[in-house]
Amino acid sequence: MYKQVFWQFVLTLAAVFLNCSAHARATDKASNANANQSTRAVQAYLAALSNNSIPGVIAGQNAGHSSDLLSTEGLTGYAPLILDLQKATGEAPGMIGVDYEHDKIATPAQLSAVNKILINYWNAGGLVSINWAPHNPWWNDETDIAHNAGIWSDTRTKGGDMSKVELTQLTNPHSALHDVWRRKLDRVATALNELQQAGVVVLWRPLQEMNGDWFWWGISSAPKDPQPYIDLWIDMYHYLTVEKKLNNLLWVYSPNQGPTLMERLFIKPIDWRYPGENYVDIVAGTAYNDDLTIRDYQAYQQFNKPIAIAEFGPVAGGPLSRRGELDTQRYGQQLQQKYPAMAYWMSWSSWDNGDGTQEYQSLIHNKNAQLLLKNSAVITQSRINWKQFLN
Secondary structure, eight states: OHHHHHHHHHHHHHHHHHHHHHHTTOOOSOSSTTOOHHHHHHHHHHHHHHTTSSOOEEEEEEEEEGGGGGOSSSSSSHIIIIIHHHHHHSOOBSEEEEESSTTSOOOHHHHHHHHHHHHHHHHTTOEEEEEEOOOOTTTOOSSOTTTOOOOGGGGBGGGSOOTTOOTHHHHOTTSHHHHHHHHHHHHHHHHHHHHHHTTOOEEEEESOOTTBSSBTTSGGGSTTOSHHHHHHHHHHHHIIIIISOOOSEEEEEOOBOOOOGGGTTTBOOTTTTOOOGGGOSEEEEEEEOTTOOOTTHHHHHTTOSOEEEEEEESOTTSHHHHHTOOBTHHHHHHHHHTOTTEEEEEEOOOEEOSSSOEEOOSGGGSBOHHHHHHOTTEEBGGGOOGGGGOO
């Protein structure tokens, strides 16, 4: 009996040691050697959260796509999703998120207007995450954004003719598409530099869910070869950090959750297009399910980066999402109890399906947001403390 108890004790200690070792692998070093002081400090802060050397998980809320952030009412926008949440609960999320594109191509003036909100949020203590889901450059060359801003389906494989889409053309300086792609990058680089000049650190999350087949940059473009996407990422990393000197970016690699057996035809494993540790700062996947499970949790930790969940919520089309009936306290419970290495999560904005139904994904549109944000383990805007890592 005593031997059995002894070995159970040994195995328990070993399990704890291995678990702690896995958490301790998140690096606190930014990939960009020229990252500014604040960017390095935010990286160290997120690593400390992933390594559990400081407690808690940051609550995030995506507030819309492009200039939707400026909406004053409806299912998206800073006012309805952030300000109304703050009025209702007394707290604002620790991180605000926005997509610089997706629904439409924003003009430089529109991005500047979005940036004003982000700058104010940063100055009030919050962190900033910017997704970039660009429209297909083969379908829109951005020569006339004012009259052709596109629609959300221009990010998808079913939005038009995919027969000419070849990612290698975007990195080939002799290709006409290379110039179009640089035009797109220049537009967002100008906006990102505005944030840099204002002192804002950006969690930069471009070309997400690259291991699925629904976005034009996804696996449909090269179903058997991950290298074209990897080259595209590295080229973009080099262009924005070296040529544009954007030293305020933390690069977020954000795969869709890995495939089940039945999904392997249209989803690849989460690491299939990983660009490499020199070009990534944070690994933050996506997961939508009513149980709020993260089935790739252990796999995320193997990248040795701070980890998070960049889109997290109930399954779209299900009863919780359609009715706004998710008990949001479960975010804190799940992440603290089952996934303690997650540094933050991002609840997505709500949306209209265009068929008389809506998806209520945002915190304000679901239950018990006040109890969630009052949970001491959930880090809100007033509790963000990355500055302790400044040196």
